Amino acid sequence: xxxxxxxxxxxxxxxxxxxxxxxxxxxxxxxxxxxxxxxxxxxxxxxxxxxxxxxxxxxxxxxxxxxxxxxxxxxxxxxxxxxxxxxxxxxxxxxxxxxxxxxxxxxxxxxxxxxxxxxxxxxxxxxxxxxxxxxxxxxxxxxxxxxxxxxxxxxxxxxxxxxxxxxxxxxxxxxxxxxxxxxxxxxxxxxxxxxxxxxxxxxxxxxxxxxxxxxxxxxxxxxxxxxxxxxxx
Numbered sequence: 001x002x003x004x005x006x007x008x009x010x011x012x013x014x015x016x017x018x019x020x021x022x023x024x025x026x027x028x029x030x031x032x033x034x035x036x037x038x039x040x041x042x043x044x045x046x047x048x049x050x051x052x053x054x055x056x057x058x059x060x061x062x063x064x065x066x067x068x069x070x071x072x073x074x075x076x077x078x079x080x081x082x083x084x085x086x087x088x089x090x091x092x093x094x095x096x097x098x099x100x101x102x103x104x105x106x107x108x109x110x111x112x113x114x115x116x117x118x119x120x121x122x123x124x125x126x127x128x129x130x131x132x133x134x135x136x137x138x139x140x141x142x143x144x145x146x147x148x149x150x151x152x153x154x155x156x157x158x159x160x161x162x163x164x165x166x167x168x169x170x171x172x173x174x175x176x177x178x179x180x181x182x183x184x185x186x187x188x189x190x191x192x193x194x195x196x197x198x199x200x201x202x203x204x205x206x207x208x209x210x211x212x213x214x215x216x217x218x219x220x221x222x223x224x225x226x227x228x229x230x231x232x233x
Contacts, residue, residue: 059081134203
């Protein structure tokens with residue numbers, strides 16, 4: 001779910017649980033994980049490590065160290081790094097879900113206020129080191145789309161889930177405020193996702209979230225203009 005993110009993401013981007021310093025159930029390198037939690041720890045470690053250094057540069061040994069589990073535990077749960085990557089893409093969608101279920105803006109009555117509130121929520125995430133707010137599936141698919149169709153498809157599903165979760169508020173906004181005839185709810189949701197993913201790339205070029213915040217601010221201006229500057233957010 002681009003999770004900056006998801007659906008959440010995008011959900012292709014991170015939810016609040018994917019913010020700075022969070023490795024859900026993470027462990028100290030070299031320590032064994034509590035029994036029964038190794039799979040969860042490995043997925044969370046993959047999220048953190050791939051966002052920091054990319055998919056190709058990340059090794060199974062590094063993921064195990066970050067998760068605090070043995071290599072034997074890794075292969076108990078996953079046959080390969082690719083299999084972990086697919087599971088981690090699915091897990092990224094779940095991490096993004098709170099953006100659409102728990103964030104304060106979801107309680108607003110006006111659908112445009114909810115949509116603008118969602119953009120503001122994503123804007124508030126753009127702070128700190130790039131690996132703390134960039135998108136796991138967006139990072140991974142840029143490297144693996146041509147070499148692993150399983151990873152590409154898993155990333156596609158995660159990004160589509162984000163768009164599908166955002167589309168109902170866009171459709172409701174279109175019902176209230178109108179929109180040009182060629183605008184669709186899913187198309188605008190994909191545009192939001194595209195701007196976010198592009199913002200993450202720009203931030204990586206400068207190693208500074210300021211350029212990403214500027215890009216997402218322009219997105220908010222566009223949405224307001226598209227719907228006649230309505231809404232209170």
